[in-house]
Amino acid sequence: MVKLRGHHLICLNFYDGDGIDEMFKHNVEFIKKKLIEGEDIKIVKGPDDICMECKYLKNQICNFSADSETEVKNLDEKALNFLNLKKGVFVNFNELKRKASYAPLEFYKDFCNGCSFMEYCKCPVKI
Numbered sequence: 001m002v003k004l005r006g007h008h009l010i011c012l013n014f015y016d017g018d019g020i021d022e023m024f025k026h027n028v029e030f031i032k033k034k035l036i037e038g039e040d041i042k043i044v045k046g047p048d049d050i051c052m053e054c055k056y057l058k059n060q061i062c063n064f065s066a067d068s069e070t071e072v073k074n075l076d077e078k079a080l081n082f083l084n085l086k087k088g089v090f091v092n093f094n095e096l097k098r099k100a101s102y103a104p105l106e107f108y109k110d111f112c113n114g115c116s117f118m119e120y121c122k123c124p125v126k127i
């Protein structure tokens, strides 16, 4: 079972972990491989299995930038609202892929606005 927070349910459809460091990228690739092989996802609030190998996680808080903890929490909420999912629920990656592919471009224009990883990501805003 892989634990994921809200915004990573969307981002992992388009992003492979580039832009932080090698350890982070390997972890993202490892987790995506498990998801593609069918491992269940449990939705969590706060730091997840992606954050756990991120050098910006300090004391369970995202320290990527001064406002990042607030920003990632907002993104978590936007993602869960759009996907109609909540903490504690189990999902699989195929279901997420289907839902993410239904999202209108307007959703991504808002969700991805100002994201520092845009240059590494294949999100629909760039297509």
Ligand code: SF4
Pocket (backbone or CB within 6 Å): 010, 011, 014, 015, 111, 112, 115, 116, 117, 118, 121, 122, 123
């Ligand atoms: S651009 Fe950023 S917010 Fe948008 S899907 Fe990619 S990683 Fe997530």
Ligand code: SF4
Pocket (backbone or CB within 6 Å): 047, 050, 051, 054, 055, 056, 057, 061, 062, 063, 064, 068, 072
């Ligand atoms: S930047 Fe923040 S939200 Fe993103 S993986 Fe690192 S700790 Fe988690």
